[in-house]
Amino acid sequence: MALNVLVVDDSSVMRSMIIKTLRLCGVDLSEVHEASNGQEGLAILRDHWVDLALIDINMPVMNGEQMIEHIKSNPDTEDLAVIVVSTESSETRIDKLLDKGVQFIHKPFTPETLREIILTTVGGLDEQ
Amino acid sequence: MKVIVGVADMKISNNKDDVLITYALGSCLGITIFDPVAHVGGLLHVMLPVASVDPIKAKSNPYMFVDTGVPRLFTESYKLGAKKERLVVKVAGGASTNSEIDEDFFKIGKRNFVLLRKVLWKNGVLLKAYDVGQNHSRTMSLDIGTGQVIIKISGKSENEL
Amino acid sequence: MSNDIAQILHEIAASTLEEMCFMFEEPDLDEDQFHLRGGKAALIKFKGAFSGTMILKASGRILQAFGENMLGEDELTEGQMQDALGEVSNVICGNVLPEISGSKKDVFDLESPIIYRLDELPEINAELPIESVRLPLEEGFIEIQLIRDVPVQVS
Numbered sequence: 001m002a003l004n005v006l007v008v009d010d011s012s013v014m015r016s017m018i019i020k021t022l023r024l025c026g027v028d029l030s031e032v033h034e035a036s037n038g039q040e041g042l043a044i045l046r047d048h049w050v051d052l053a054l055i056d057i058n059m060p061v062m063n064g065e066q067m068i069e070h071i072k073s074n075p076d077t078e079d080l081a082v083i084v085v086s087t088e089s090s091e092t093r094i095d096k097l098l099d100k101g102v103q104f105i106h107k108p109f110t111p112e113t114l115r116e117i118i119l120t121t122v123g124g125l126d127e128q
Numbered sequence: 129m130k131v132i133v134g135v136a137d138m139k140i141s142n143n144k145d146d147v148l149i150t151y152a153l154g155s156c157l158g159i160t161i162f163d164p165v166a167h168v169g170g171l172l173h174v175m176l177p178v179a180s181v182d183p184i185k186a187k188s189n190p191y192m193f194v195d196t197g198v199p200r201l202f203t204e205s206y207k208l209g210a211k212k213e214r215l216v217v218k219v220a221g222g223a224s225t226n227s228e229i230d231e232d233f234f235k236i237g238k239r240n241f242v243l244l245r246k247v248l249w250k251n252g253v254l255l256k257a258y259d260v261g262q263n264h265s266r267t268m269s270l271d272i273g274t275g276q277v278i279i280k281i282s283g284k285s286e287n288e289l
Numbered sequence: 290m291s292n293d294i295a296q297i298l299h300e301i302a303a304s305t306l307e308e309m310c311f312m313f314e315e316p317d318l319d320e321d322q323f324h325l326r327g328g329k330a331a332l333i334k335f336k337g338a339f340s341g342t343m344i345l346k347a348s349g350r351i352l353q354a355f356g357e358n359m360l361g362e363d364e365l366t367e368g369q370m371q372d373a374l375g376e377v378s379n380v381i382c383g384n385v386l387p388e389i390s391g392s393k394k395d396v397f398d399l400e401s402p403i404i405y406r407l408d409e410l411p412e413i414n415a416e417l418p419i420e421s422v423r424l425p426l427e428e429g430f431i432e433i434q435l436i437r438d439v440p441v442q443v444s
Contacts, residue, residue, distance in 0.1 A: 010401055011376040013359050013369060020361070024254045058399045060380065087383025090396040107380045108309040110245065112255050239313060246311035250361040 003122060004049055008041040009056040014107075018054055020086065021111040025118050026101035029056065033083055038067030045077055057093075058087040065097070065117065072100050082123050085109070134160075135169045136192040138201055142172040142208045149269040151219035155237035157194065157244060157260075158268035160218045161201060162275040163210035169272045171209050176236065195242045202251075217253055218277045218289050219244060220268045222260035237261065249260040252287040256287045297388045298381075298433050301371040302357040302424050305381050310358040318425035324348060325430065329371060330405045331378035337397030338390040341417075345378040346407060362378040375402035381433070389435075 005022060007015045015034050022029060033048060035041035039062040041055065057064040064084060071077045088094060088112040094097070094104055105117050133139045133150040141148060148171040150158050155175075162169040179186030179193040190196035200214065217219060222237040241260045248255065259266070259279050267280040268289075280286040306312040327349025333427055347355070354374040356365045364407050386397045405411075413419060413436055420435045 011372055013356065013372045014376050016360055020252070021254070022254055023146065040145055052383070058383070058401070060401045087380050087399075089384060089387040089393065092394045093396050107383070108305050110308065112258075155313075234311075238307075242307055242311050242313065244356060247309070252361070 002028040003051045004031040004033070005029060006033045006035065006036045006041060006048075006050045006053040008038065008053065008059070008061045008064065010036045012058075014085075017111075018114070021114045021128070022118065024111065025114070025115045027118065029125060030076055038062030038070075040066060041067050042070055045071070045080070050080060052081045052083070052118070054083045054085050057084060057088050065093070068097065068100055068102060083117055083121055085114070133173050134138060135173055135255065136175050136197075138170060138172040138191045138197065138204070138283060140204045142166065142168045144164040144273040146272040148272065149267065153268060155225045155240065157186075157219055157221040157237075157240045157253070158266070159198065159201060159244065160268065160270040160277050161205055161210070161215045162270060162272075162277075163205065163214045164216065164275050165214055166209040166211065167272060168205050168208040168210040169270050169275065170201050170205045171268070171270050172197050172237050174198070174240065177239045177280050184235055194240055195247060198244065198247050199251075212253070215253070216256045216275065217248065220259045220266050220277075220279050220289060224261070224263045228286045246254070254259050258287055259287075294358045294389055294435060295422050297385055298420060298422045298435060299390065299424060301384045302381050302422070302431070305377065305384065306426065307426075309377065309380060310355050311353060312327070312358065312426050312428065315425045315427045318430070322391075322425075323423060325431050325432065328352065328407055329374055330407055330410050331375045331402040332405060332410070333378055333382045333402045334400045335382060335386060335397050335443055336378070337386065338392070339437055341435065342413075343378065343382040343385070344410065344434045344436075345374070345381065346432040346434075347374060348431075350429050351426065371404045374391055378402050394408035395404055415420060 007018050009015045033044045035044055037059040055064040071080055084097055084102050084104045087107045103121050105118050129146050131146050131148045132137050139148050150173040157174050167224045174197045175192050177194050186193055186196050190200050222241040224237055234285040255287050265282045269278045277289040278286050279289050303314045325346050325348045328347050330344055330346040332344050352370045352374055355377050356370040359373050418437050423430055423432050
């Protein structure tokens, strides 16, 4: 079944890199939404069904940590698969995020590493 | 039939009985592509990252360089019926040429691999698997019948990539 | 300490550019070839175990290479090139800070990068500790400055 994906990052170049990797992953994509901060991301989640969200941490207006708090405390979105894509290196903060059941990938990443995490998160469609 | 791919060389095949093989991958890269539907595969053995360091050599032998060899590997496979979206790309080699890795001043092996990633990213291709770096020599083979890629490391057992 | 910070800036910038932008350090480029023509700078303020500012300056040619390589495209807008500079700076800064603090437990908050023309960069308070490194790349130079805000001791 085709996935609806949300990519939240304040860098449009980073969003493009993530979306390009998603398209090369072999997963069947339906809608791809973009947001440049947590608040915009939550607005998209209110109006659209999303299966997977890739979220940055350091963003203006509402950061990724706050956005994930909202996602996990809302029964409509608590089961959404989330991958945090961030430069975050603090074990304190990463452990806190992992406790919420999200996946984490550290920037800089290679597209191949991101593909592995995407496939693991959405259940893998690796046919070869 | 065993088809040997030399240094700065490339072979493409759609014969299911062929096994393409290249030896002594040090800082060089061995790059395989395989279309499991068309049963078309290729193996390229490149030595250096960019053709601009020696345009004359690049013209006489594009398979010496990553940036001229890789596009040929893909376009030649298309002539035998391979489709880009089905191609499985694997790479091995890119080792450090010096036993003291930090002293490998020119980092040719690493540069070869980074430049390969750049060429593939630009062309919208992700690597399926890779075995690169360290400082040992590798032998790489591609079985056109099965698509299986085997890496043999000097003094060690062989592994499927 | 100063030399360590410069070393950390150098190593993390080099590895980030290799991984994210497929760009390599060019040790053969002489310091007298240093220029930032047509360039821009990204400025990032941060708070945490220590606070301060990181500035990354890059020539026009480097800006273009950041964008082209990250996106894998040749036709870029000025906005995309600036965005790429901001993101590269963000990744370098985010990775450098915990290395400098020396503890993986320390938390840092980074503000979004602000892009400046080189002649419009805010003045740096000369009394603050500043580390500077120049990294020669095949496409030219980048310069990174890390300025730590140190509270003034009043006796």
